[in-house]
Amino acid sequence: MNGFDFDVIDRSLGYLFQDGMMFTLKLTLLSATGGLILGTLLALCRLSKIPLLSTVAGTYVNLLRALPLILVIFWFYFLVPYIGAWLTGASRPVSVGGFTSALITFTLFEAAYYCEIMRSGILSVPQSQTAAAKALGLNRVQVLCSVVLPQAFRNMAPVLLTQTIVLFQDTSLVYVLSLTDFLGAAVKVAQRDGRLLEMYVFAAVVYFVICYCASQLVRYLQRRTAVSR
């Protein structure tokens, strides 16, 4: 490692973090939020007593969980323009930006994973809680929003956060669409300056530091917020 060129990293820090990391973080946070909302709705559908609703949600979740993320990224990259044309009634496929396409993909894909987490979260709330809430005269929406879901979120918070760290790592796969996320920026600098070794090692170190700190934080929060029963 004698010829390790720190200068190339130093020169490209602005591009790597202001362009690349901002893209990665924006994509992670937005698709985590969207995925969690959609995932919770899917979980409610899966647990619903209406057979059609639970079958459709179950099929969607199982289908997406059986496919590799890269394949799903390609699917939506080509499909979204056609869906856009269909929605707006345009005669030609609508061109959407790379970021929008990636955001839609990750939201829909992660929703399947968040759904499974939320489903077990909802099931982890004892039946007696629902019964007690009903006995107090709460209606179904109130039972769900003030009693069941808050406890489900709390029980599942560590798993949800860990899944978000996984999502953060998975966003690097937008590389296959040549988007400039953090890894994409590192690859572009590496190829421009012929410094593959330096840039890939640096990218690995940055991802490691972020993910390791985040997972330690999750562990700490888990200890702090554990409900004593």
Next chain:
Amino acid sequence: MNYYWNWSIFFEPSPYGNLYIFTLLNGLVWTIFTALLAWTLALVVGTLIGVARTTSSRWLRILGTIYVEFFRNIPLLVQMFLWYFVVPEVLPKTLGDAMKQIAPPWGIFIPAFLCLGFYTASRVAEQVRAGIESLPVGQRMAGTALGMKPTQVYRYVLLPASFRIVLPPLTSELLNLIKNTSVAFTIGLMELVGAARSMQEFSFQVFESFAAATSLYLVLNLVVVMATSWLERSVAVPGFMGSSTTSKSKKTGNSTVNEVAP
């Protein structure tokens, strides 16, 4: 919506001479082959690391933790690039040059196999550790009291039981590995996603190619799930988290209990 559907595209020749359907099936074979070899590596390394994390030696435990944290906290795609681009540069020059000169597709396959194997090993290690820790402490003590050496305690007492307990999570790790094999496409391995992508680029039939790849993944998933659920049923330890319902395990209970006792 003016997409031109052409489902007979699968039986038209690709620029490489063979029919498109064989391009896809060839990709499927590469996916299965890579996943199986990587799975073998992952089971061996993962078991060693998992065991290391449960031993009484402090240094082995630290080593195991470092391994798991290292491989879990770096995105798989970055690890793939490290194995493909960086490892040949860091190795001694003769070995590195030899690695770079391996003819394709093996020059791509070997880094992909090592990357997927060692990455999955970190996940297998966590499952193996969880399995060993789920066993009552008395099992280890009883093994030691019978005069077994630590290696024998692991070989004859702890590992056989814990593998049977963690079989269901290991199955989902295998399914993950099959899906993760697609990441090797980024360094040029022509596995299933790579084959579908190449078919799409040459034929312009986007949705037919991806639909075919999707169906093949679903079939592959189904086969693995059926095979492993048969295996799970036949080796489940009654009364542990991996086993099926009590009434079910009672039927097979006697035979499986007898297998545990040497």
